[in-house]
Amino acid sequence: MQYDVIIIGGSYAGLAAGMPLARARRKILVIDGGQRRNRFAQHSHGFLTQDGADAGAIAAKGREQLLAYDTVHWLEGKASSAERTEHGFRVQIEGMESLEARRLVLATGVVDLLPDVPGLAERWGSHVFHCPYCHGYELNQGQIGVLASSPMSMHLALLLPDWGATTFFLNDAFEPDDEQLEKLKARGVRLERNRIARIEGALELIMQDGRMVKLDGLFTATRLEVASPIAALVGCEFDEGSFGRTIKTDLMKASTVQGVYACGDAARPGRGCVKTQNHFSGERVRLRSNLETNLHVKH
CATH class of the missing domain: 3.50.50.60 (FAD/NAD(P)-binding domain)
Incomplete structure (x- = not known):
């Protein structure tokens, strides 16, 4: 097994998911295609301690802090497919070899349909x-x-x-x-x-x-579409909301597929909006608690 966890998506949600796992000394890989949902906005507002900051600079700082942990690996690329294996999951990256992990975290974000x-x-x-x-x-x-x-x-x-x-x-x-x-x-x-x-x-x-x-x-008000096909490919169920589909999760951010977790806008029913410190802190705690417990269970 190459990694404990592969996180697909390296924007705010993926970074927030990665930090507690890194501090638990888990071997993790973040796969990021560089398509943040808010890449069109010059500044972030309503984000405590970051009001008015460059939105891209916030993500870059988060990446820098996450990569300071020696169990974290980063791959710039697009995860094109994923499948379950005997011991976890295999993820295929476009133009590269496939990689494996015991667990998946889907932080793929959404696309706004205008x-x-x-x-x-x-x-x-x-x-x-x-x-x-x-x-x-x-x-x-x-x-x-x-x-x-x-x-x-x-x-x-x-x-x-x-x-x-x-x-x-x-x-x-x-x-x-x-x-x-x-x-x-x-x-x-x-x-x-x-x-x-x-x-x-x-x-x-x-x-x-x-x-x-x-x-x-x-x-x-835009329609939302999950930005990656990975959730559907591994069999995750979706919630149908007024603004589009999101990955169905429980309160601990576990999807309907054992070993697959989802966070961020892709897993929030309703209007994915402001990336607030409080939202990602609470989501991160639930994800970390459930994922850490699950990593100790072998199946």
């Missing part, structure tokens, strides 16, 4: 966002838009007036009922039923009727 509006994807993370707590403050109470993608967009539309004057672009994706219209009116939200044709400039919304609406920030 509404199909020309020009929107190019502004994701710089002028188009999904979390007001991460990005709302910097808009300085300016002009804010909410682009509807489903009925769940109502939550954003009712929340965002705390950060600025809010316009709800329905875009033929959703029509509020009478009760919802009253709530939007009470919050001072302006409704825009004309579709967005495209986005230009910093954030200039060109409407289908030819009007141009200039905003300081645009928010939308």
